[in-house]
Amino acid sequence: MIKKTLLDEFLHEAESTRKLLKAIPDSALDFKPSEINWTTAQLASHISEVYNWYDVTFNQDVLDMGSYQYDKGDISKAENIVAKFEENVANAQQAIEKWDESTMMNEWKMEMDGNSIFPPMPKIQVIRSFLYNHLYHHRGELIVYLRSTGNKVPGMYGPTADEKF
Template sequence: MKLNEFLLPEFLYETANTRKLLAAIPEEHFDYKSNEKAMSLSQLANHIAEIPTWVPATFLYPELDFGKIKYEAPNHNTVSELLAFYDKNIEEATKLMHEVSNETLHENWTMRNGETVYFTMPKLSVYRTFIMNHTIHHRGQLTAYLRALNCKFPGMYGPTADDAM
């Protein structure tokens, strides 16, 4: 069996959960920050919505060299823009998830900034850590923001305190 057949159900489940959470963000709180070192709610949501673009960046290329790119963080100012951006990113990532071969998943991938190498590991490990785990980590931060703002949000793995028991 191909590895992507094991990975795809989790990917689809987690991306659907992430979309539900992004849809629950109240725009009037986009500027909220939990403290001065934290990202704003809008920056965090935009970052989460961007992470699926790392699937093609990982599966299609042998490395990411920050010394060779000019990065600009996304800045969508409405939930509808954010969801459209996320949906587009998920569509492309899902297509690649269906197509990726075992051989590709076993290839090494490097993150660097010019001569400074941050890490090299198999693409499968990059997918699990820097895409899936990273998303879930930031989703947890987002739920903490929403809870601090007394906003309702959907459960990811069961009901939340907002759901009727």
């Protein structure tokens, strides 16, 4: 039952993420609100990358960031970021579908070189925070980036000011 609920939310929210990523014009990719922030391209690429963490989070008990490698591809064009998103979201969906929900209370941890990056916690808590909420947070940032560059924002929970009812 929890697996179905998580999968349903995933599918709904992946569609919203897709619409948001497709709204990024190449002309906005180099924008960043300050020197300490990522560019739009880096932020959008990170959003795509989070979907790459679904399999290890749902189906393993440890993510070793010391050995983690990810090829973000060419992020100089928005269409490339969307393509990477599509690849990662398909793999993420498969990870949820193969998940044995009886493992949801397993202790899950993220390590680097044998050291915990943050305290171990039940897998279900990591799924909700590290995967789902993490994405929603970064989508909100990306909306601000789009607005700051004069671009339209697609509706995700109903129409935006850019859309008509």
